Amino acid sequence: MADTPILHGYYRSSASYRVRAVLNLKGLGYADAFHHLRKGEQRAPGYLALNPQGLLPALETEGDVLTQSLAICEYLDEVYPTPPLLPADPVARAKVRAFALAIACDIHPVQNLKVLARLRALGLDEAQVSLWAATTIEDGLDACDALIAGGRGPYCFGDTVTLADVFLVPQLYNARRFGVALRWPRLVAAEAACLAMPAFRAAAPDAQPDAE
Amino acid sequence: MADTPILHGYYRSSASYRVRAVLNLKGLGYADAFHHLRKGEQRAPGYLALNPQGLLPALETEGDVLTQSLAICEYLDEVYPTPPLLPADPVARAKVRAFALAIACDIHPVQNLKVLARLRALGLDEAQVSLWAATTIEDGLDACDALIAGGRGPYCFGDTVTLADVFLVPQLYNARRFGVALRWPRLVAAEAACLAMPAFRAAAPDAQPDAE
Structure with a gap:
């Protein structure tokens, strides 16, 4: 650059x-x-x-x-x-993007700070807010798990890191924050493969200078 | 195909x-x-x-x-x-995608049927649910409007239809359904330019065989 x-x-x-x-x-x-x-x-x-x-x-x-x-x-x-973080084949690219979008559209924006603050402002208590976030994550990760069912590991889409993994790892971090039990061995294995790489470890929240 | x-x-x-x-x-x-x-x-x-x-x-x-x-x-x-529905230049592509994602991630999933049903199940009344949807759309379209401020029309990004327009037109359709006042002349003008094209008119909800 x-x-x-x-x-x-x-x-x-x-x-x-x-x-x-x-x-x-x-x-x-x-x-x-x-x-x-x-x-x-x-x-x-x-x-x-x-x-x-x-x-x-x-x-x-x-x-x-x-x-x-x-x-x-x-x-x-x-x-x-x-x-490359996307495969060369158009169908394979679409599948990687769909996995990333299943997180980027259908999990994360529905459980982010902004939405949870709106729920609190409507009078929901902390238990209801936490359940909202956890349910969103659980349903969403069930779907993500199904999207890669039958595929090879160790990463989401085979032996190469893709944008699917890039979106998965932070979402699993969020899942733990909300106390979600990680019932998806395939997703957790992909996360472990990613976190074995210095690129992911250096990107993790706790490795940032502003971590509290 | x-x-x-x-x-x-x-x-x-x-x-x-x-x-x-x-x-x-x-x-x-x-x-x-x-x-x-x-x-x-x-x-x-x-x-x-x-x-x-x-x-x-x-x-x-x-x-x-x-x-x-x-x-x-x-x-x-x-x-x-x-x-082509994306420009050739990488920065321009990123801006078109960001506009589409501002709708795909930050508006639509927060106001879709599934989320509104969850709000009802938590005891919110219809007025609260409608306000949730309308506020989500208004805040989101404010941001979309700002993302193309200073640019040329008639479409979101100049004189060529892009994926930004493809995501905008259905979101404005949704905005009307929720009674949102369309306070964004630039967005409404882009929509009008799109709806002048048979491709968009044939894609509209009311033109579908399952329309009620």
């Missing part, structure tokens, strides 16, 4: 975790800009000027600002193709 | 609407298989065997089943590249 990209993130933001993993897998250096989600720093005017969605992450690179973790991951995979 | 693909959808499913628009834009014929969302037909065993997520749409093609509307759209754009 001509300039060093700046990743706007937060240690426990699972969407930021995805982008950190891809940057590391591609061997790309980056600078961190942290925004504390629980303190609402992602809604500060300075950050909203960069990303009007007020969500993390955003990647400043080549004089531009990219948002939405999957769009950033696809960008990095297109511009820095080694190692 | 060697075989005629089968699109599993529902007339008012906005994710199905996206895929119908892309199939039409590419000039691809397809057969419909309808599953009535409000009757829960997407949870029938026969459909779950095709798509374990129990969500619409799914596209049966080339002996395989593709799921997740964005993954299907990307597949169709890769295999049938004319007309």
Whole structure:
């Protein structure tokens, strides 16, 4: 990269975790800009000027600002193709993307901080809010598990890390935070294979300078 | 296509609407298989065997089943590249994808039937449920509007239809269903430009054989 990209993130933001993993897998250096989600720093005017969605992450690179973790991951995979994080075959690519989207669309946004805060504001108690998050994750990961049933490991789609793994690992981190029992041996094995790699370990929440 | 693909959808499913628009834009014929969302037909065993997520749409093609509307759209754009629905430049592609994902991740899954049913089951009344959906859509479309601020029309990203438009048009259809006042002239203009095209008009919910 001509300039060093700046990743706007937060240690426990699972969407930021995805982008950190891809940057590391591609061997790309980056600078961190942290925004504390629980303190609402992602809604500060300075950050909203960069990303009007007020969500993390955003990647400043080549004089531009990219948002939405999957769009950033696809960008990095297109511009820095080694190692590739999508297969070459169109059907296989669609299956990897579908797995990532099953997490990015149907699990994470339904259990993120913003939605849980809205549930609390509607008068739900902590037990109800936690059950909402856990049920969302359990149903979603049941589907993810089915999406890779019959396939080979150790990763989600065979012997190569793909964007499916990049999205799975942060979601399993979230699952543990919400006390979800991990009843999916195949998913947990893919996570273990990923966490054996320095790229994933360095991207983990607890390895970030802003970890609490 | 060697075989005629089968699109599993529902007339008012906005994710199905996206895929119908892309199939039409590419000039691809397809057969419909309808599953009535409000009757829960997407949870029938026969459909779950095709798509374990129990969500619409799914596209049966080339002996395989593709799921997740964005993954299907990307597949169709890769295999049938004319007309292209993503720009050639990686940064421009990332911006189009980010707009589509701002809808696919941060609006639609938070206001879909499944989530609204969960809110009702928690005891929220219809006014609260409708406000939840409307607020989700308003906040999300505010962000989408900002993502294309300063750009040229008539479409979201200039003079060519992209996946951004394909995701916008069904979301504006949903916005109207929930009584949202459309305060985004730029988005409404992009929608009008799309609906001037037969490909979008033929994809609209009211044009489907299962429309009620």
